[in-house]
Structures are given as C-alpha cells and as structure tokens.
Amino acid sequence: MPQPIFMDDFEWSVTAADVLKHFKMNEDHAYGERIRELIAETLPLARPRFFYIETPIEDITENTVTIEGITFTSKVLANNLAEKEVVYPYLATSGGELMDYIEQNNLELIDQLYLDAVMELLVNKASLTLDKHLTNALPKGMIASVNPGSLVDWSITEQQLLFKLFGDAPARLGVRLSGSSLMDPIKSVSGIYYPTDKAFDNCMLCQRENCPDREAPFDEALYVALLEQ
Numbered sequence: 001m002p003q004p005i006f007m008d009d010f011e012w013s014v015t016a017a018d019v020l021k022h023f024k025m026n027e028d029h030a031y032g033e034r035i036r037e038l039i040a041e042t043l044p045l046a047r048p049r050f051f052y053i054e055t056p057i058e059d060i061t062e063n064t065v066t067i068e069g070i071t072f073t074s075k076v077l078a079n080n081l082a083e084k085e086v087v088y089p090y091l092a093t094s095g096g097e098l099m100d101y102i103e104q105n106n107l108e109l110i111d112q113l114y115l116d117a118v119m120e121l122l123v124n125k126a127s128l129t130l131d132k133h134l135t136n137a138l139p140k141g142m143i144a145s146v147n148p149g150s151l152v153d154w155s156i157t158e159q160q161l162l163f164k165l166f167g168d169a170p171a172r173l174g175v176r177l178s179g180s181s182l183m184d185p186i187k188s189v190s191g192i193y194y195p196t197d198k199a200f201d202n203c204m205l206c207q208r209e210n211c212p213d214r215e216a217p218f219d220e221a222l223y224v225a226l227l228e229q
Contacts, residue, residue, distance in 0.1 A: 001055070001068055004169040007133070008049035012125040014039065014118055022117045035114050042098050042115060048126040050092035051169050052134070052193065057087055067192075070165050074154035077146055077192075084194050089165055090145075092130055093175050093188035094122035119187040127189055138195050147191035149181070156181045162190055 016036040017027055025031070059066040060082060063075040067087065081087060098119050102112050134143050149156030159181040163170060170177070176184045183190065 001167065002053050004051040004053050004166070004172075006049070006051045006169075006172065007129070008047055010126075010129045012048060012122070012129070014043060014046075014121045014125070018121055019114060019117050022121065031110075031114075034111070038111060038114055039118065042101050042118065045097040045101060046118075046122055047095045047097060048093065048122040049095060049173055050090060050126045050130045051173065052088045052090035052130060053166070053169075054086060054088055057081060057084055068165055070161050072148075072154070072158055072161055074146075074158075076153050080144070080146060080196075081192075081194055086195070088134060088143075088193035089162060089191070090130060090193055091166060091170055091173060091175060091188065091190040092123055092126040093173050093183075093185055094119040094126070096174050096185045098122075099185055116187075119185070123187045123189060130193075134193055140195055140197060142196055143193050144196045145191045145193045147189065150191075159183070159190065162192075166190075 016032055016039055019035050019039070020027055020029055020032060055068055057065060057067055058069070059071075060078050063073060063078050065072045065074070065078050065081050067089070098115050102115055107115070131143065131145075146154065148154045148158040148162060159177060163177045174185070175188050178184065
C-alpha cells in the first residue's frame with residue numbers, strides 16, 4: 001500500500017470575525033468580545049491536520065470501484081471515477097484539542113457552541129489546504145471530492161471500508177471511527193479526491209431544500225445522468 005502523506009504544519013487562521021460570520025452575526029455583536037477571549041485561549045492549542053494517499057484504481061464496474069483490494073459500492077462514485085487511473089483517499093480533521101479543552105474546563109453551553117464553530121472552521125482550513133495542495137500538484141490543476149454519507153448513493157457505512165483502506169493512518173491524526181461509522185473528533189471529513197475537468201460537488205445531487213450547508217445548487221440533469229442512466 002502507498003504511504004500516506006501527512007501535513008500539520010500549514011498556515012491557517014481563525015478570527016472572531018470568522019466565527020461571527022459563521023453565525024451570521026454582525027462584527028460588533030455583544031458576544032464578539034467573549035468569542036475573542038475564547039479564541040485567544042484555545043487557538044494556541046489547535047492543530048488541524050490531514051493526510052492523503054495517492055493510489056491507483058484497480059477496477060470499476062457500473063456501480064463499484066475497487067482500490068487496494070477494497071470494493072466500494074456507488075453508481076455515482078463509479079461514474080465520477082470512470083476513466084481515472086489514480087485517486088487520492090484522504091482524511092482531514094480539526095483535531096481533538098479544543099474538545100479536550102471544553103471537557104476540561106466545564107464551559108457554558110454558549111461557549112461550547114462558539115468553539116464548535118471554531119472547530120468547524122479548523123477542519124475547513126485543513127480541507128482547503130489539502131484541496132490547494134493537490135490542485136497545485138496535478139498537471140491539469142482541477143480536482144473534486146466525493147464523501148461517504150454525503151454522496152447521494154454512497155452509504156455512510158462505507159466509511160468503514162475507507163478506514164480499512166487508511167490502515168493505521170487515522171490513529172496518527174487522533175481520529176477514531178465508531179461502530180455507527182461516525183468519526184471522533186466529529187469535526188473531521190474523509191473521502192476520495194480525484195482529478196477532473198468538470199466541477200463536481202456532493203450538493204449538486206442533493207434534493208434537500210433549504211440546507212444550511214449547501215455549497216452548490218441541485219443539478220437535476222446531472223442527477224439523471226449519474227443515477228438514472
């Protein structure tokens with residue numbers, strides 16, 4: 001199996017303005033000062049990080065993809081990876097340091113909510129750094145990712161298979177997988193990056209209306225092309 005490439009020394013920042021924007025609050029909101037205090041106390045502890053693996057695809061059928069002897073079942077995944085030779089399974093996390101801080105300091109619920117937002121911003125920083133790293137490294141300079149549980153027909157239970165592919169690499173990041181296929185720390189994301197010449201986002205196949213986390217509009221034509229052909 002190819003060796004994972006780990007990164008935890010990249011530049012990142014999170015500010016009170018970022019947290020206020022996350023909650024759609026004005027920058028002069030009364031809670032701004034408390035958020036600044038929490039950030040000052042906790043960010044020196046934070047260490048967002050990620051790894052990825054460069055590995056070839058071994059086999060693709062109409063609705064399965066086999067990588068390193070592990071077969072994933074998803075028609076959309078198979079369609080997206082068709083004619084691809086190499087993919088980049090990955091895991092990014094905020095790290096568990098801020099959750100440890102919450103548990104050790106018995107914080108009020110409102111403070112926990114703010115730090116939860118900080119942790120979400122941290123995993124986003126790690127994911128964006130990985131995205132840029134791979135984009136710059138690949139000849140065509142364009143990538144997309146798919147994630148179990150977020151892709152419309154790729155079950156969250158296949159997170160177990162993805163972690164089997166990862167081996168002991170998640171433990172090095174301090175990430176564990178529960179029997180229900182949820183990651184701990186929960187502010188973690190895993191999936192497969194792949195080179196592409198067409199933009200793709202999981203949200204493009206999601207029909208859930210008014211989703212607060214939507215990053216791209218539902219694309220009915222793409223949905224039909226990938227799932228109903």
